[in-house]
Amino acid sequence: MPDDLNWAIGGEAGDGIDSTGKIFAQALSRAGRHVFTSKDFASRIRGGYTASKIRTSVDRVESVVDRLDILIALTERTVHENEDELHEDSVVIYDGERSTMQDVEVPHGATALEVPLKRLAEDAGGAIMLNVVALGAACEVTNFPIENLDESLQKRFGDKGEAIVENNKKAARMGQEYVREEFDHDFPYDVETTDEDYVLLNGDEAIGMGAIAAGCRFYAGYPITPATDVMEYLTGRIDQFGGKVVQAEDELSAINMALGAARAGARSMTATSGPGIDLMTETFGLVATSETPLVICDVMRSGPSTGMPTKQEQGDLNMTLYGGHGEIPRFVVAPTTISECFWKTIEAFNLAEKYQTPVFLVSDLAMAVTEQTFSPDTFDMDEVEIDRGKVVDEDDIDAWLDEKGRFQAHFPAADGVSPRAFPGTTDGAHMTTGLEHDELGRRTEDTEVRVEQVDKRNRKVETAKEQEKFDYREFGDPDADTLVISWGSNEGAMREGMEFLSEDGIDVRFISVPYIFPRPDLTEEVQAAETTIVVECNATGQFADVIEHDVLERVERINKYTGVRFDADELAAEVKATIAGETGTQEVQAE
Amino acid sequence: MSSDIRFTDFKSDKQPTWCPGCGDFGTMNGMMKALAETGNDPDNTFIVAGIGCSGKIGTYMHSYALHGVHGRALPVGIGVKMANPDLEVMVSGGDGDGYSIGAGHFIHACRRNVDMSYVVMDNRIYGLTKGQASPTSREDFETATTPDGPNQPPVNPKALALASGATFIAQTFSSNSQRHAEIVQEAIEHDGFGFVNVYSPCVTFNDVDTYDYFRDTIEDLDETDHDRHDREQAKDKILEGDKEYMGVLYQDENSVPFEEREGVEGSMAEIPDGAPEGAMDLVREFY
């Protein structure tokens, strides 16, 4: 187990919770500590409550756990909301001078640390800085050198002027000194610093950065949680590389703009969440039929319909795998970590262009709202490879003209991949359509041509299976009796869950699958295991269904659809129960 | 660009299957003439066609082209032009495609003012699906799905365009081939979104909005003292009840295309073999 500290600040929307969390996370990262943040968790009461949680350690942290060591409570409710996670060594920092905080009762023998946050902030220059006073107090409690806050305060407030930055630094120190002087208490925390340099980013930012690295030049989108950060990241930044973000009037427009840009030769993408994918689905078929390279990112959230827009779910697997009328060749890639969000985005662009096929890049809310630390070489730009596939120019276009000099944009090549000429290329003029068409792109209902074109488009996927590596990521004991399979963002929780399991003497083999279609064939792996458990954040076990279909064998399932991602310890307990044959959240009897 | 481009170079070798006498023949011919006349050639032209009888022009014309899904031609055109402003982009479709299923895109394309032309073949009917009411059908126009007529007034696309901030609003009549081609040419030459509503009669399913009707009611703005740069005059003409006009109703002289305002320079098609130079700075930003 990493020697970790779990910290949180909670209050009402508008209390600056997110930015305070960000300041502390950045300070920890700059101090050479690993950080894993989260904003998605269950709320006991409806509406209004918001919190930012940070797990930090000198070792890597890949997940959240259900334990809180330090809690900054701006409201009484914050204490209630986190009751179950507090323990006797926990420290709850709150402003006991506030009339609304008179009834606070700190549970489980945890320490109540009353700090006059507002009064000290006013002394430092303004009540608005009370969160920063609390940060200073937290530094003292955790023995974290307060200078580490300075750089992130500078980053956060620098554009408001030096005076504001200085006031904030002062506010932090006042919180620190207050605790030092008023409480004669030895806290059991010691947040060490290291010389490591880390970068701190979330999954949406990793996707955006991956897109720029991959040469994406055009992005069209319509704001939707939790995909908006991809668009906001790219806005302004993509311009520095000759690209443009366009905010469309809706998702129908967004995907069609992105399609137009791709037809014009740009590497192009759109990102949305489930409701937007619904709207894009008709055009998705057009993208595939017109053989246009396009990356469509689905940052999943809880559905159906508007569902729980700020909650986690992996409910769109079937939609990305099967969505759209007719039969649509496609790729579905689902990165399993935040750093993989970067690399898989680059791969998605290469797949799209090599095979002139739409690629669903499927991420989820848990990754989108989590910030995690990485060594900067995790994103080594020198490692980025670009493959644009069969693009032809003026010099080699002749080979692809028919006897009448017409460009064959849908030529039924042996590998299924036709030549691609960007508009502007002499002699390349051609039309393409969502109607079934011949090799020239002309509408047809000729039975032979129909079959030829359907086969040709499907053949691209077969070619990709031969040429690409659609591998899984593997952890744990390859010979273990128990095989756990998951897709998407559960990888981190399961990896840490394995440490809990091994403390209980349980070894498992863990396969984390980033490719949904085409995907690795797991028949041998499932057959070699005594028990196979598929873990996913949805109610029906969409990936488990797919695995059963592939390997013709029943699997056990662990499903979570509360809207909250798996905690490492919780997942470990579920796996343990499933192995013991107890009912998990949902179980299918093994045959 | 070669100067010896003829309008027939924009013709594909597919013979149109429109009903004999369909207005779309004349509309398409004018579009091809206007493209040739403005010095474009098929290799630098991108045509986006909607779905409908009108949308078939994508097949009958020769250029880079996409025939997409019903109602979404405008966003495709915007994407093409943003990604490569050097291309001549022309979008075309029917009244149902543009003012019903795609009406949202129409309003926003007017606002956005990307430099491209939009030619709507307005026959006041759904031709391809065999004769249902369209958004421009008359209030009492009886069809199989509207036995008593739509019972709602037709949409006025020119008014929608004006209210949405369009910078070029024109109307033509397909059978006046000379004027139609001239006006489409002006739409192409306009620096921004050049919108042309074309009366393009459906001889099979619309026996009300016929060639005779348009011939009798349409007045050429060139024969009036209309000032196209005067928004008030344009508004009055557009909202006038029982008259049809041919010509440029409105043109904003100071129009600057969206892509220019956004600083898009040249094609986005070319990219380096690896990550672009300076990409590592993006990583450092996250320190």
Ligand SMILES: Cc1ncc(C[n+]2csc(CCOP(=O)(O)OP(=O)(O)O)c2C)c(N)n1
């Ligand atoms: C999503 C969708 N809904 C319905 C249709 C059927 N449809 C095809 S064309 C059309 C209307 C065409 O009318 P218009 O745009 O005026 O074109 P016209 O045929 O009159 O030229 C309809 C409803 C479709 N292709 N796609």
Ligand code: SF4
């Ligand atoms: S149905 Fe009408 S619009 Fe369609 S081709 Fe025939 S005449 Fe033209």
Ligand SMILES: [Mg+2]
């Ligand atoms: Mg029509």
